[in-house]
Structures are given as structure tokens and as C-alpha cells.
Amino acid sequence: MNDREEEAGKSWDELYTIDLMPSELFFKFRQQLQGFQLGLNLEFYNSPINEFHGKMVLKPLSDDRKWKFIYQPLHHDIRLVSKKIPLTKFLNLQVGIGHSLEMHTTGWKWKLTTCLGGDGVSRIRNKTSLGLYPGVDMRFGWRADYVLPEFTGAVGTGEALFNMNSGRLEASLDRIETIITHTYDSPKDQVSSISP
Template sequence: MAAEEPKSWDELYSIDLMPSELFLKFREQIQGFRVGLNLEAKLVLKPLSHDRRWKFIYEPLHHDVRLVSKKIPLTKFLNLQVGIGHSFQLHTTGWKWKLTTCLGGDGVSRIRNKTCLGLYPGVDLRFGWRADYVLPEFTGGVGTGEPLFNMNSGRLEASLDRVETILTHGCSSNDQLILESPPS
């Protein structure tokens, strides 16, 4: 088996900085709660405390209401989220659960994250991004027809998937985090 030809840099990485989703979100902070109106047709209510454990979501286009827990860390990279909801359109009530991680993928490792940049009090930009990667691999053999040493260079595909502009009324400078990277 012949050694793999070295790949060009263009074949080793791909970075897409054109977001596929743009959102404008409005937030109002009232007596320890944050009420949010997202122009993705969603109304969100959640406590302002740092140990908030839930959020209430109303989606008028789908006629759905949900009460969702925050992501509960089970391990360093694995989270559980549970929720109960009602669909007025379907006249059904049920509950859902989901296991999530910021790492994962099938054959390809993936990092998904959100990064928030506070421009000034009351105006934040939040970026949803992901990176799919295959780590370099070293192989070799003796007496097998394979080269003694071979290297697969790996691959990186990164993209900026979502940009949100968040306007918050009623916040103080103590509520702002300049840079934060919450777990996905």
C-alpha cells in the first residue's frame, strides 16, 4: 500500500463565517425575572438568579407552552434537560428529556458552543458556532505492505451558525458578563 500524498491546506480545513440564522431578541428584567421576546416567535420567562433551574416558553405560532429545566450536568461533558409542555393545537400534554453534550458526532468529533460578547450594558451579541474535526492519525507497519510510518493529517470544518443581537432593558452593569462561554 502506497503512502498517502500530503494534502493541501485547502483540503485540511474549511471555515464558514456567514451565519445561517440571524436573530433579534428583546429582554426586560422585572423583579428578579427576565422576560424575553424573540423575533423567532417565542416568549421566554426565566429567573435572573445565577442558579436558575427553569424557564417558561410560549410559542404562539405552534400554540405550545413549555416549562423546561436548565441543563443539569451529569458529567463534565454530558447534560440532561427535562421539560413538560402542552400543545393547544393538538390538545396534548407531555414531557420530554434530552441528553446533550458539547462534544460528539458520528466518526467526526464536534464542539458546539455559544459565546456572548457584551458590547455595553443592555446590548449583547451572541454567536452560535461549531467545529467538526478529525484528529491527525499516525499509523505504520512492518512486513504488512504498509509504510513504516504514515500520517493522516486530520481535518477541521468550522462555522458560525447563528448571530443574535440581544437588547436588554433594566439591567445594570453588574449583570453584564463581558465574555462568557456557557455549555451547550
């Protein structure tokens, strides 16, 4: 069977798959207080194994924040991580130093990240945020793997004059985050907002 016959036999259902069952569920509780944000993250993973992570995160609220502090009580890890530093339009660098209280070791890590994954061409990863109402947000992490359609042809070689491979799309909803943010207003701020 040649490529053309295989393509003709494919139904629309074979050209794409969409998986809407997330493998990660995050609940994030955030408290904003005097220029800082203190967060408690409850992270549930159901693929490939069931796992739970708890994290406490402290970071500055300013737009030019350069760091965040992470403590994982279940794993006894403390980390200080830089914000993502853009190297190019699609490539970011992140560095961090950490200490394991359980193993009494200190080390540092670095990570190159991009919204393009896989081979850099055939995967898109992204997060989409949706504000439900003040203080409550939803964030969806999604991924799309695709093979672009391909057209080929030949003359005088015994192959078909025109062939088409229709490509394939695999999309999935990988993560759902619920983010609850509480902002603390000091009594001085409340008085200034009431006064004319």
C-alpha cells in the same frame, strides 16, 4: 494510488473549510422586572429551509433558577422547561412539560446535551458571548468538526515504514444572536441610589 500519494497531493485548502455564513439569526429583547426576565425571541432559520419562530420566555433572574416558561404563539405551544442539570462535567439533562393549544395534547420531553457532539470526540460546539455595551450583547454559536492526524507504519509487511494522514478541520459559524436587555428601575431604587 496509496494513502501516502493521496496525502502528498492534498493542498492546505483541502485540509480545512471554514463557513462564516450563519444558518440561524436570533434577535432577543429582554425586560428585567422585579426578579424576573421577560423575553421576546425572533428566530430566523435559513438552513435547510427558511423558517421563522417567535417565542416569549419568562424566567427568574436568580442564579439558582430552576425553570423557564416558553410560549410560541405561531405554533400555539406552551412549555415549562427545567434548567440544564449537570450529570457529569460534559453531560447535562433537561426536562420539560408542554401543551399544544392547537392539538389539545399535553406531553413531556427530556434531552441530554453536551458541548461535545457527533461521536463525542470529533465535534466541539460552543457559544461565545461579547458584550458590546451595557444592555447589548452578541452571542456566537460555532462548531468545529475535526479528524485528528494519524500516524501509522509497518516493518516486513510490504507496507510503508511511515505513513501520515494529516487530518481535517471543518469549522462553521452556525448562529448569531443579538440580545438587547432593558432593566426596569422602580422609583424606590432610583431614590435610594441618589440618596447619600
